[in-house]
Amino acid sequence: MVQSINSIPAFDIKQQYPTIEAEVNKAVLEVLASGRYIGGTAVTGFEEKFAAYITTSECVACNSGTDALYLALRAFDIGAGDQVITTPFTFIATSEVISAVGAKPVFVDIDANTFNLNIQQVAAAITPQTKAIIPVHLFGEPVDMTALMQVATAHNLIVIEDCAQSTGASWGGKKVGSIGHVGCFSFYPTKNLGGCGDGGAITTNEPKLAERIRVIKEHGQKNRYQYQEIGVNSRLDAIQGVILQIKLRYLDIWNQQRQAIASRYHEFLSHIPGIVTPQELDRGEGVWNQYTIRVLNNKRDWLRTQLQERGVNTMIYYPHPLHLQPVYESLGYASGQLPISEEVCSQVLSLPMFPELSQQQQDQVIYSLKEVSSL
Ligand SMILES: *Cc1c(COP(=O)(O)O)cnc(C)c1O
Numbered sequence: 242m243v244q245s246i247n248s249i250p251a252f253d254i255k256q257q258y259p260t261i262e263a264e265v266n267k268a269v270l271e272v273l274a275s276g277r278y279i280g281g282t283a284v285t286g287f288e289e290k291f292a293a294y295i296t297t298s299e300c301v302a303c304n305s306g307t308d309a310l311y312l313a314l315r316a317f318d319i320g321a322g323d324q325v326i327t328t329p330f331t332f333i334a335t336s337e338v339i340s341a342v343g344a345k346p347v348f349v350d351i352d353a354n355t356f357n358l359n360i361q362q363v364a365a366a367i368t369p370q371t372k373a374i375i376p377v378h379l380f381g382e383p384v385d386m387t388a389l390m391q392v393a394t395a396h397n398l399i400v401i402e403d404c405a406q407s408t409g410a411s412w413g414g415k416k417v418g419s420i421g422h423v424g425c426f427s428f429y430p431t432k433n434l435g436g437c438g439d440g441g442a443i444t445t446n447e448p449k450l451a452e453r454i455r456v457i458k459e460h461g462q463k464n465r466y467q468y469q470e471i472g473v474n475s476r477l478d479a480i481q482g483v484i485l486q487i488k489l490r491y492l493d494i495w496n497q498q499r500q501a502i503a504s505r506y507h508e509f510l511s512h513i514p515g516i517v518t519p520q521e522l523d524r525g526e527g528v529w530n531q532y533t534i535r536v537l538n539n540k541r542d543w544l545r546t547q548l549q550e551r552g553v554n555t556m557i558y559y560p561h562p563l564h565l566q567p568v569y570e571s572l573g574y575a576s577g578q579l580p581i582s583e584e585v586c587s588q589v590l591s592l593p594m595f596p597e598l599s600q601q602q603q604d605q606v607i608y609s610l611k612e613v614s615s616l
Pocket of ligand 1: 305377405427439
């Protein structure tokens with residue numbers, strides 16, 4: 242029976258604003274009146290609060306998650322002749338920055354249940370040219386950082402955590418972004434801590450590294466009008482700084498709401514034949530930027546259409562693995578080389594997930610999936 246139902250978006254960032262509207266408006270108007278649109282306490286205040294939240298001694302704010310990753314690679318002098326191991330099942334920004342600094346991305350396969358890097362494959366891909374690993378805590382689910390850090394330490398490799406989708410997640414009780422040498426965060430509006438525009442940050446416990454990153458992100462300027470290396474311009478705006486300070490106070494509540502939705506999805510969907518719900522590792526506490534199921538037997542696209550007819554909108558993150566993208570043709574990867582990633586790309590379907598998703602909407606997602614799966 243198909244009832245007349247309301248359409249449920251895959252995500253809806255409009256719903257958050259009314260809940261913090263008064264605070265945000267006040268803070269933004271203060272910035273507008275102050276004339277201090279770049280830097281100042283709006284930004285340093287955010288850096289301090291974010292470092293405290295992630296439990297690192299340092300935080301450097303920047304323009305985006307992409308810049309955060311780029312700046313981290315630059316600060317470690319990673320470039321031509323170096324290899325950086327990462328996952329092919331992520332947003333292009335993760336590998337794009339490796340190429341941007343002149344290094345070579347080395348893609349290794351993932352684990353189908355967590356969607357994250359397979360640590361054995363990481364170990365097997367290490368060569369004398371390998372300089373760093375970029376694990377991505379995809380969809381908010383932490384990578385097994387104990388195993389990853391063991392491999393990295395044994396081979397003296399740098400670990401740059403891509404935390405763009407996992408602000409607030411933790412592994413073994415430690416916040417992601419505080420476990421590797423640096424953590425790179427994005428405040429793109431759809432991320433768990435999303436600004437009202439672009440934004441990013443780098444966290445680390447190494448003051449010297451933070452200092453170097455500040456130089457590179459400010460045109461390579463060490464002292465005023467003295468340039469010691471080629472840099473870039475990468476700033477978090479003052480307006481984003483005050484908005485993010487407010488939103489940071491709500492992040493844990495919003496993440497708990499995401500976790501509650503994920504628990505209900507898991508409870509009601511994990512036994513449906515033909516679909517596989519995401520698996521959380523025991524020591525990980527995920528923050529569910531996405532709740533992504535796998536649809537077996539080549540039925541993903543069909544199921545997606547069926548859900549849409551029932552008012553349930555879904556997303557496909559990501560339809561193609563990075564190692565087979567045209568831009569990486571020159572790396573010489575062949576179809577079938579990273580089979581899990583390739584198969585997963587054809588199976589994944591991300592269900593509606595945002596903190597304000599009501600119980601009734603969750604029920605509609607669950608009911609619709611059950612109904613469609615029995616067809
Ligand atoms: C969003 C995202 C980025 C890039 O962040 P931007 O702020 O959009 O530049 C990097 N890596 C992953 C995994 C992401 O999801």
